[in-house]
Amino acid sequence: MIVTRFAPSPNGSLHLGHAYSAITAHDCARMGDGRFLLRIEDIDGSRSRSELADEFRADLQWLGLSWEDVPPQSTRLARYSEAAERLKATGLLYPCNCTRADIMATDPEMGPLGPIYPGHCRHNPPDPTRQKVAWRMDVAAAMEAVGPLTWIDERFGEQRMSADLMGDVVLVRKDCDTPSSYHLSATLDDAADGVTLVTRGMDLFMATHIHRLLQALLGLPSPHWYHHDLLVDDDGRKLAKRRGSPSLVDRRLAGQDGLILAADLRAGTFPAGLVLSHSLE
Structure with a gap:
């Protein structure tokens, strides 16, 4: 059985890049009659905002996705x-x-x-x-x-x-509020959650070398990975919360149809000014 996951950090609202990533993970699981998990990566110290987890769930439901919740990182x-x-x-x-x-x-x-x-x-x-x-x-x-x-x-x-x-x-990490780095926590979590296919953006392709090394050192299973292309703007920059990329919640509250948006993302029809980057960088 294929098990995938979407693992956002609650330090800002989701944007179209997150939607594309979540849909990719969801559809990979569904094509294999598998499971799609939602894991909240909430150990980013004071930047983590617990109320955003429910906002994320509302966004995913608006996009027409179904999922299973697994324990957030703060419990691990x-x-x-x-x-x-x-x-x-x-x-x-x-x-x-x-x-x-x-x-x-x-x-x-x-x-x-x-x-x-x-x-x-x-x-x-x-x-x-x-x-x-x-x-x-x-x-x-x-x-x-x-x-x-x-x-x-x-x-x-x-x-x-x-x-x-x-x-x-x-x-x-030195900061006791964020005790584990992404490399260690994500590797441990994917093993604990039984993830068999890690789907994520090409910006994390090289990080997978570190994660494979950690799996060997800790005696963890090694899943397969699928690194998808990234949605980027006209300048080739990936979408980011810190640059104010339009959020899903804003689109949802403005009355945009999430099912149509999801269908467009699957079909490769993106809003003006956005394209997929095929770079390995």
């Missing part, structure tokens, strides 16, 4: 902590107190997910008992520990795991 913190402790015990995590400004000051190499951490704290780790620290994964050591790995993307076929392209990513 103990699982994240337990996994982090297991990884620390292997010696594959190290404490880091570098800020983004510190990293940028070193003129770091840029990778597919942003600046690659130059490794200062890998060689000179701070004392985690004396200050707040993040915990990074020594990716090269982790790759050596697990050996060669592959993962399957339903569009692009078998991929060889190359997590080193992202550098030493943060798995446990």
Whole structure:
């Protein structure tokens, strides 16, 4: 059985890019007579707004989608902590107190997910008992520990795991309000929820290398992935809450027909100024 999920963060209203992603996940599950899950990723500290979860459900219903709710991330913190402790015990995590400004000051190499951490704290780790620290994964050591790995993307076929392209990513954040990074929490959640096909945008394609590595380290099953194209504006920028992309709730309250909108998105008929990006970046 195919099990997919849509996992929005309640830090702003959904927009058309979210609608396209939710419809993709929903339809992949339905074509396989499977299950489509809704998981609220609500551990973004003070930015998370609990009232938005019901708004999201109203948006999905307006689009004509049906789903199963699974527990939100805020109920899973103990699982994240337990996994982090297991990884620390292997010696594959190290404490880091570098800020983004510190990293940028070193003129770091840029990778597919942003600046690659130059490794200062890998060689000179701070004392985690004396200050707040993040915990990074020594990716090269982790790759050596697990050996060669592959993962399957339903569009692009078998991929060889190359997590080193992202550098030493943060798995446990310094901010205690957001204890787990996206990489760790999403990987654990997908396993716990029995997700067999992870559908998400092409902007997260390279992150999958890290997630496949974490699955191997933690003994988790490896699903298949399907990375869909992104809706972007005329300037090639993906839609984003922070740039004020028109929200679904605004369209819904204005009387737009959600079923027609969903049919248009499936057919590739997008509002003026929006196109699909086929880039792997």
